[in-house]
Amino acid sequence: MPTTEAPPVVERAEGCTLFFSGGREVIDAGGGAVAVNIGHGRAEVAAAVAHATQRVSYVIPPWVTEERIALVEMLRERWLPPGLDRVGLVSGGSESVDSAIRLAINHFVSKGQPERWKVIGRETSYHGVTLASLAVGGHTSRRSGFEHVLMDHPKMPVADAEGLQKVIESEDPDTIAAVIAEPVIGASAGAVLPPDDWWPDVRAICDEHGILLIADEVMTGFGRTGRKFGVDHWGVVPDILVGGKGLSGGYAPLGGVYATDEVVAPIAAVGGGMMFFTYSAHSAACAAGIAALTILEDENLVEASATKGEDFLRRLRPLEDHPHVREVRGLGLMIGIELVRDKADGEPYGPTDGMAGQVVAEALRRGVWVYPAGDGSVPDALLIGPPFTITEAEMDTVVAVLGEAISAVCGD
Ligand SMILES: Cc1ncc(COP(=O)(O)O)c(C=O)c1O
CATH class of the missing domain: 3.40.640.10 (Type I PLP-dependent aspartate aminotransferase-like (Major domain))
Incomplete structure (x- = not known):
């Protein structure tokens, strides 16, 4: 698992937000391990x-x-x-x-x-x-x-x-x-x-x-x-x-x-x-x-997953312009971002580079949790699987933070 500077002690959680000790707030865009579909704190x-x-x-x-x-x-x-x-x-x-x-x-x-x-x-x-x-x-x-x-x-x-x-x-x-x-x-x-x-x-x-x-x-x-x-x-x-x-x-x-x-x-x-x-x-x-x-x-949340998923995918799609993002894809609120060393020929990062983990850690530092994914021929991907209650404002923050985190780790 990626490490963070502060030990990840979560004191409480509400909706899409995790409240860490020390007052830090993090958007749970990974739904934990892509599990939290109705949101926290119900x-x-x-x-x-x-x-x-x-x-x-x-x-x-x-x-x-x-x-x-x-x-x-x-x-x-x-x-x-x-x-x-x-x-x-x-x-x-x-x-x-x-x-x-x-x-x-x-x-x-x-x-x-x-x-x-x-x-x-x-x-x-x-x-x-x-x-x-x-x-x-x-x-x-x-x-x-x-x-x-x-x-x-x-x-x-x-x-x-x-x-x-x-x-x-x-x-x-x-x-x-x-x-x-x-x-x-x-x-x-x-x-x-x-x-x-x-x-x-x-x-x-x-x-x-x-x-x-x-x-x-x-x-x-x-x-x-x-x-x-x-x-x-x-x-x-x-x-x-x-x-x-x-x-x-x-x-x-x-x-x-x-x-x-x-x-x-x-x-x-x-x-x-x-x-x-x-x-x-x-x-x-x-x-x-x-x-x-x-x-x-x-709360018709399965339908919400379908419509919000399309919306979120549309908002995330511009990340495909990034030189190290090969593809943004998904279905409903299960969305993946594949990272590569070289977009022109699709060359992945090396298996020991741990780029997805690094990007996840960087995004977490900036207030967004996504789930690290990838193995074998797709060594590095980010998995976005938020609660189906996610708001448009939260989606926009996730898009901005992931863009910054990918640039910070992979370079522009
Ligand atoms: C498709 C699939 N099957 C099985 C598992 C294992 O589930 P668990 O971690 O609850 O044991 C996972 C966990 O991520 C999964 O994604």
Whole structure:
């Protein structure tokens, strides 16, 4: 993580503003780790968490509380894509991806096909930091030091569906359990969108081979890209969808695994199940989820993410004139700025230069937080993922500060 001169002690937060000790104010244009979608300091979320905690502090996950029942109903009725009715709740993104991998493998084991265990991920991707989620991801710097113990899951090209077909054929389709992908690539590349046909083509290829499709919506889900889920932009319904971050808007550790009946049925048929985490479906976290989703609904914040995202992208676009900004891109309020050493030939900075981290630190000194992103062929990108309540004035400050920070670090 980038360092700052003052230790980052945040005393309170309100809307898009973080109040650091010593009186410094920072605009949270990264939404923390692209998680804070309803804004900070919403008293109704805190009240819901307090109420749930007072009533029932903890029950083992096979039992349920009112908050969990209500959250699952809300997700099924108003949020999840059609057919994804089987809901498992966990404590975050990595746990949700890890659970989805186990669910996919368990599905095939239960059908008597244990040889189908590989999960194809993208060459540039991030799916979390447990050993299984690291293994299906392509984030080389986060995998570094663990490569020798990671399971060997195949990787496909980022944007070429034919490349997936080739990987499946070379691996043998009967060994593949699932394909996993982020609708818009986040941490490893800085809001990279796929070509228009990519998601439908990947869906068709998975169907052709009986492979499960997992959409990792940990960053893109719950309105971040201007639709409820990223895959909604391409009209694709995966077999398994995972989420985290925006589900609770950052107010509590909460993630989810959502699957079709067809995925779960073979496991149930053999009397199998999935072991829970101690804190799976924790009642206070479920209460935060309900309150956050209610705010998203009541204040039309998913629509706001779409319209403000377009507006923010338009305001940020002039940064493309900077000699070290290769591209400003994004969908909804998930926006990336890619930095390069040489714009003429697209030459990136070196992997050890840490330019994105330096720009993030410089912007933070000047009062704006954005999230450092990038890896592999896109080593340096800034990820902008503010609360959907961001104002025009805040957007303008972010644009100005990022322009100054990029010039200060990269030169003009
Ligand atoms: C697409 C994606 N999947 C998984 C994760 C891991 O989530 P968590 O950090 O909540 O474990 C992240 C985190 O950034 C993510 O962006």
